[in-house]
Amino acid sequence: MLGGPLIVVTSFLYLGLLFAIAYWADRRADQGRSVIAHPTVYALSLAVYCTAWTYYGSVGRAVQSGIGFLPIYLGPTLGAALWVFLLLKMIRVSKSQRITSIADFISSRHGKSHLLGGLVTVIAVVGVVPYIALQLKAVSNSFTILMHYPDITMPGSATALPIWQDTALYVALLLALFTILFGTRHLDASERHEGLVAAIAFESIVKLVALTAVGLFVTFGLYGGFADIMQQAQEAGLLQSMMNATSVSDQNWFTFSFLAAMAVILLPRQFQVAVVENSSERHISRAVWLFPLYLLLINIFVLPIALAGQLAFPDGRVDADTFVLTLPIAHGQELLAMFSYLGGLSAATGMVIVETIALSTMVCNDLVMPVLLRHWRTRSVPADLTAVLLRVRRGAIFGILLLGYTYFHVAGEAYALVSIGLISFAAVAQFAPTMIGGLYWRGGTQAGALAGLGAGFTVWLYTLLLPSFAKSGWLPMAFLESGPFGIHLLAPQALFGLEGMNEISHTLFWSLTANIGAYLMVSLLRPPNAEETAQASLFVDAMKYDRPAIGLWRGNAEVAELKRLASRFLGRDKVDTAFAEFSRNRGTGYNPAQPADAETVHFAETLLTGAIGSASARVMVASVAQEEPLGLEEVMGILDEASRIRAYSKELEQKSRELEAATAELREANTRLQELDQLKDDFMSSVTHELRTPLTSIRAFSEMLLDDPRIKLDDRMRFLGIIVGETERLTRLVNQVLDLARIESGRGEWTTGEVDLAELIRQSIETTGQLFRDKGAEVETRIPEGDFRVSADRDRLLQVMLNLLSNAVKFVPSGNGRIAVTLSGGETDFLVSVADNGPGIAAGQQELIFEKFQRGDGDNLANPMGTGLGLPISRQIIEHFGGHLWVENQPGKGAIFSFRMPKGSSTLSASETGPSDEPAYSDRG
Amino acid sequence: MRRAILTSQRLLAVFLTGMLLLFSPIVSLFDRPVFWFGIPLIYLYLFTVWAILIAAMALIIGGKK
Numbered sequence: 001m002l003g004g005p006l007i008v009v010t011s012f013l014y015l016g017l018l019f020a021i022a023y024w025a026d027r028r029a030d031q032g033r034s035v036i037a038h039p040t041v042y043a044l045s046l047a048v049y050c051t052a053w054t055y056y057g058s059v060g061r062a063v064q065s066g067i068g069f070l071p072i073y074l075g076p077t078l079g080a081a082l083w084v085f086l087l088l089k090m091i092r093v094s095k096s097q098r099i100t101s102i103a104d105f106i107s108s109r110h111g112k113s114h115l116l117g118g119l120v121t122v123i124a125v126v127g128v129v130p131y132i133a134l135q136l137k138a139v140s141n142s143f144t145i146l147m148h149y150p151d152i153t154m155p156g157s158a159t160a161l162p163i164w165q166d167t168a169l170y171v172a173l174l175l176a177l178f179t180i181l182f183g184t185r186h187l188d189a190s191e192r193h194e195g196l197v198a199a200i201a202f203e204s205i206v207k208l209v210a211l212t213a214v215g216l217f218v219t220f221g222l223y224g225g226f227a228d229i230m231q232q233a234q235e236a237g238l239l240q241s242m243m244n245a246t247s248v249s250d251q252n253w254f255t256f257s258f259l260a261a262m263a264v265i266l267l268p269r270q271f272q273v274a275v276v277e278n279s280s281e282r283h284i285s286r287a288v289w290l291f292p293l294y295l296l297l298i299n300i301f302v303l304p305i306a307l308a309g310q311l312a313f314p315d316g317r318v319d320a321d322t323f324v325l326t327l328p329i330a331h332g333q334e335l336l337a338m339f340s341y342l343g344g345l346s347a348a349t350g351m352v353i354v355e356t357i358a359l360s361t362m363v364c365n366d367l368v369m370p371v372l373l374r375h376w377r378t379r380s381v382p383a384d385l386t387a388v389l390l391r392v393r394r395g396a397i398f399g400i401l402l403l404g405y406t407y408f409h410v411a412g413e414a415y416a417l418v419s420i421g422l423i424s425f426a427a428v429a430q431f432a433p434t435m436i437g438g439l440y441w442r443g444g445t446q447a448g449a450l451a452g453l454g455a456g457f458t459v460w461l462y463t464l465l466l467p468s469f470a471k472s473g474w475l476p477m478a479f480l481e482s483g484p485f486g487i488h489l490l491a492p493q494a495l496f497g498l499e500g501m502n503e504i505s506h507t508l509f510w511s512l513t514a515n516i517g518a519y520l521m522v523s524l525l526r527p528p529n530a531e532e533t534a535q536a537s538l539f540v541d542a543m544k545y546d547r548p549a550i551g552l553w554r555g556n557a558e559v560a561e562l563k564r565l566a567s568r569f570l571g572r573d574k575v576d577t578a579f580a581e582f583s584r585n586r587g588t589g590y591n592p593a594q595p596a597d598a599e600t601v602h603f604a605e606t607l608l609t610g611a612i613g614s615a616s617a618r619v620m621v622a623s624v625a626q627e628e629p630l631g632l633e634e635v636m637g638i639l640d641e642a643s644r645i646r647a648y649s650k651e652l653e654q655k656s657r658e659l660e661a662a663t664a665e666l667r668e669a670n671t672r673l674q675e676l677d678q679l680k681d682d683f684m685s686s687v688t689h690e691l692r693t694p695l696t697s698i699r700a701f702s703e704m705l706l707d708d709p710r711i712k713l714d715d716r717m718r719f720l721g722i723i724v725g726e727t728e729r730l731t732r733l734v735n736q737v738l739d740l741a742r743i744e745s746g747r748g749e750w751t752t753g754e755v756d757l758a759e760l761i762r763q764s765i766e767t768t769g770q771l772f773r774d775k776g777a778e779v780e781t782r783i784p785e786g787d788f789r790v791s792a793d794r795d796r797l798l799q800v801m802l803n804l805l806s807n808a809v810k811f812v813p814s815g816n817g818r819i820a821v822t823l824s825g826g827e828t829d830f831l832v833s834v835a836d837n838g839p840g841i842a843a844g845q846q847e848l849i850f851e852k853f854q855r856g857d858g859d860n861l862a863n864p865m866g867t868g869l870g871l872p873i874s875r876q877i878i879e880h881f882g883g884h885l886w887v888e889n890q891p892g893k894g895a896i897f898s899f900r901m902p903k904g905s906s907t908l909s910a911s912e913t914g915p916s917d918e919p920a921y922s923d924r925g
Numbered sequence: 926m927r928r929a930i931l932t933s934q935r936l937l938a939v940f941l942t943g944m945l946l947l948f949s950p951i952v953s954l955f956d957r958p959v960f961w962f963g964i965p966l967i968y969l970y971l972f973t974v975w976a977i978l979i980a981a982m983a984l985i986i987g988g989k990k
Contacts, residue, residue: 067967067968067971070971074947074971074975077943077975077978077979078940078943078944078947078978080982081936081937081939081940081943081978081982082936082937082940084932084933084936085933085937226963226964227962227963227964228963230960230963230964230965231963234960239965253947253948253952254948257947257948285986286986288936288982288986289979289982289983289986290983292975292978292979292982293979293983296972296975296976296979300972303968
């Protein structure tokens with residue numbers, strides 16, 4: 001049986017679980033094994049967008065207006081498609097400048113002004129406090145309803161009870177305590193809370209599962225599915241709003257979508273989780289689709305629950321905002337009711353915790369710090385400011401929650417849940433022109449931003465907040481109906497006679513018109529000053545530079561002085577670590593006594609910005625650095641120079657890369673040339689040498705014949721025979737050299753036709769028959785039946801065969817030489833081999849013999865049997881036709897010369913790219 | 926880098942498609958008192974478009990890897 005104690009204990013257990021998760025995640029982060037550095041956790045943490053307003057309020061809105069609850073979620077879905085531009089830029093800017101809140105973002109963009117940051121903070125607090133009140137109301141109402149289980153009792157007016165009996169007060173105090181434990185246990189220069197994000201992601205899962213559980217129970221437990229529930233609702237006349245052909249145009253469809261798309265990145269809590277707590281830019285990619293998917297899932301059962309609630313409580317006695325809880329209660333589902341309550345609790349606590357932390361950062365840095373800084377100007381500064389900062393933030397958290405409670409207590413009954421949410425959305429939409437505009441437009445000035453925000457906020461106050469007060473009865477209704485002092489044109493909800501619009505659309509139109517108009521016009525009154533120009537460049541050009549640009553600074557400061565200053569706010573250890581890392585990254589050691597350079601001063605300022613906001617950091621750094629203000633001319637000069645230098649260096653890099661490539665090419669070509677030159681020299685000396693041997697013998701014998709006329713005829717004949725033989729050899733040598741040169745240079749004459757290899761082999765054996773007989777060698781042919789046609793130059797192939805055969809004859813022993821010629825066909829080519837039973841060729845010689853003037857008969861140059869060019873020429877010929885010629889050894893049995901010739905017509909293409917590609921005098925021989 | 930630019934431009938295309946399907950007179954084509962599969966047509970239409978937009982974004986982002 002449910003009851004007060006059980007519900008309270010369960011609530012505390014749930015909060016305890018949250019805290020355990022946060023504690024665990026913090027521990028993991030300290031150990032360097034972050035659990036939140038995951039894109040899914042990031043997307044889930046963004047779902048802090050879905051508050052109690054979604055959890056309970058969507059159903060209420062669906063009852064009022066059918067599909068009217070959808071734009072609040074469709075807008076962010078479309079907006080998410082643009083996050084890769086917008087959110088990415090916001091994150092990059094914020095990371096590089098350690099911006100930790102919206103107030104800091106806007107103030108930093110427009111020249112770091114306390115005034116601007118303060119105004120943003122005021123708008124955020126005033127705009128968001130009602131929203132926090134809404135969460136308190138949701139928690140206290142759901143608690144009260146669940147207390148009365150199994151009866152269904154609507155909570156009475158909160159104002160009727162004495163304060164100390166009001167659940168909402170205890171909820172507010174408890175949440176404040178919890179938020180302080182979560183968010184301000186210690187001070188971090190980057191304002192990141194790993195544990196908090198983990199807990200928020202967990203809460204997102206809880207509320208989704210809880211709402212889905214209720215939805216499943218209602219749709220499939222109580223009814224027979226979507227179609228059944230729709231059918232019954234239609235019969236009861238509940239679907240009229242969806243069945244009138246104007247259901248979309250009735251809804252201010254676009255206004256609400258636009259508001260929601262803005263709010264999803266501009267609400268303080270959304271900025272906190274999306275930008276400040278973001279641990280990697282890459283996580284955006286997953287969030288772009290996962291976050292909209294979450295929104296889709298959490299909305300699937302909203303309409304069925306709304307319809308089922310109306311069918312179950314037709315008399316309207318039960319508030320539609322409570323259907324998610326009252327439906328399970330009405331059907332006696334104790335556990336489900338408890339789970340549903342926890343889902344609502346998680347939605348509300350998640351929102352309250354993150355929102356108050358974000359607001360407390362703003363209040364501390366942009367409202368309290370400026371006052372304290374002024375105060376310290378005249379009095380001594382406390383040594384340890386960390387404690388002061390923490391106290392201020394904790395105080396701010398309490399203050400904001402008490403403010404929320406007060407609002408709830410005083411005005412809580414005036415409006416339904418959904419209207420309050422939209423009022424807040426309209427308030428934060430005022431940040432859009434200065435924040436998003438400021439990211440892309442350089443011209444915005446501090447005065448312009450102040451004017452724009454001020455004007456927009458004033459219109460919002462007048463057209464939305466004041467009327468809500470009037471509706472709550474604090475202002476006379478006449479003010480609403482006929483305007484102040486009876487001036488109709490100034491009626492808050494029909495400003496300048498603009499009537500017939502929904503109040504939100506009306507406010508949004510006028511406030512954004514005033515906001516953008518004032519921002520533009522005041523900004524354009526005068527050119528931005530130095531500081532504004534510098535900051536604008538940091539924001540607008542954020543995506544262009546890889547590393548954060550250096551702040552513009554000129555003056556004197558000492559590193560030790562800067563460290564002492566930062567230590568006051570952040571603690572000595574943290575600052576020491578940060579500075580050590582900084583100098584390590586720059587690759588320079590630093591001397592504490594030395595004057596700091598601009599980069600160091602900028603680093604110290606950024607470090608402080610994380611803790612106390614940009615404007616305060618600027619003031620603090622200026623207090624230790626005797627800064628000389630830079631003029632606009634100088635700033636422009638520095639910015640121009642920086643971009644010029646960047647362009648130059650890019651150009652230079654490009655040029656030097658091109659030069660390097662060209663140099664490498666040249667070097668390669670040169671090496672090649674040198675090699676070729678060497679080859680040519682070797683060839684020339686070989687040829688000369690080869691020519692000299694026969695010439696020497698011709699000359700010797702000719703001189704003998706000339707000198708001695710008495711030589712016998714027989715000797716004469718013998719000498720002349722030798723001379724003729726040597727001349728023939730010379731001729732052959734010269735012919736072959738010319739032949740080789742022609743082939744290698746690609747100027748060889750080739751006639752390609754069909755050649756039958758079998759016939760070719762037989763003919764070559766016939767031609768060399770006399771050689772074999774002279775040496776007493778036997779020739780054996782193994783030629784199978786078949787088609788052995790290739791397309792090649794017949795004469796050239798015959799030349800190769802003759803060469804191989806005569807080579808073989810040379811090396812077989814006299815008298816019992818055996819030579820085997822084999823022909824066989826493979827799949828794509830034919831294989832011809834000539835085996836002999838000579839001495840074989842040593843392994844080291846096998847490639848060498850294909851080189852020019854290398855002979856298988858070793859150094860026996862005195863009695864050479866060949867020219868030394870036969871094999872190189874043969875190899876060139878075979879390769880020209882796309883084949884391959886090589887030699888294998890049969891140890892002790894002789895050598896086998898083999899070549900492969902490809903079948904068919906592939907030779908044609910080979911002949912085109914044949915030896916002409918090969919450089920002349922290739923070392924392959 | 927060029928890949929990233931392409932991805933973001935594809936997402937921009939999804940955004941424009943979504944604007945067209947959700948905020949243009951096209952919506953009124955489906956805004957009729959008709960039931961499909963027992964569910965009001967406009968309701969079915971909005972959720973379908975929503976799901977398709979999400980699937981498109983997931984495909985574009987997923988295809989980047």
